[in-house]
Structures are given as C-alpha cells and as structure tokens.
Amino acid sequence: MGAYSNEKWSAHEAWKQVVRxxxxxxxxPQYRYALHDECIMAVVFGFTAPLLEKILSYSLPAEYESVIDLFTSKVDITFSNGNIVISN
Known part of the structure; x- marks a missing residue:
C-alpha cells in the first residue's frame, strides 16, 4: 500500500490534515500525573478550559491550532496502556 502524496502541501501541512x-x-504516562486534576475536572464537571490551558503550555506553537481544534467540541478522556487518550 502506498500513501497519497499531494505535491502542493509541505510535510507540515499534510500532517495537520491527518491530525485534523x-x-x-x-x-x-508521565503526563498522567501532571494532568490528573485537570482530567478529573473535565470528566466530572465537563469543564475543559484548565486541561486545554495546561496542554497548550506543554505544546509547541505549531501544535496550538490542532490542539484547539480538538477541544472545540466535547472531549472523551480515557486511559490506554498508561497513556492519556483525549479524543472527540
């Protein structure tokens, strides 16, 4: 199987499309302890602003748009093999 490559997009733009x-x-798992309280607030109270702020503080500026897009609707937080999985 081959991957489709669009010549007009740079690698960064193509990756943003995949993430989006x-x-x-x-x-x-190291973030599990750093984000524990914020994850609990998001799950129990549905208040995701502190979690978003903390994730943005750990993110690179190029990742801000993708992270904010993830949090535009309701998010689900699960744990898988010790990892935090945030999806919508």
Missing part, C-alpha cells in the same frame, strides 16, 4: 481528521491526542 483523526482528532485524537495521546499523551505518555
């Missing part, structure tokens, strides 16, 4: 369609963020 996927709408899933997987964080390694």
């Amino acid at each position: 369609k996927r709408q899933k963020l997987i964080l390694c």
Whole structure:
C-alpha cells in the first residue's frame, strides 16, 4: 500500500490534515500525573478550559491550532496502556 502524496502541501501541512481528521491526542504516562486534576475536572464537571490551558503550555506553537481544534467540541478522556487518550 502506498500513501497519497499531494505535491502542493509541505510535510507540515499534510500532517495537520491527518491530525485534523483523526482528532485524537495521546499523551505518555508521565503526563498522567501532571494532568490528573485537570482530567478529573473535565470528566466530572465537563469543564475543559484548565486541561486545554495546561496542554497548550506543554505544546509547541505549531501544535496550538490542532490542539484547539480538538477541544472545540466535547472531549472523551480515557486511559490506554498508561497513556492519556483525549479524543472527540
């Protein structure tokens, strides 16, 4: 199987399209302890602003748009193999 390559998009733009369609963020187990309180607030109270702020503080400026797109609708937070999985 080959991957479709669009000559007009740079690698960064192509990756943004993949992330935008996927709408899933997987964080390694070390973030589980750093984001625990914010995840609990998001799950129990549905208040995701503190979680978004903290994730943006750990993100690179090039990733801000993708992270904000993920949080534009309701998010689901699960744990898989010790990782935090945030999806919508």
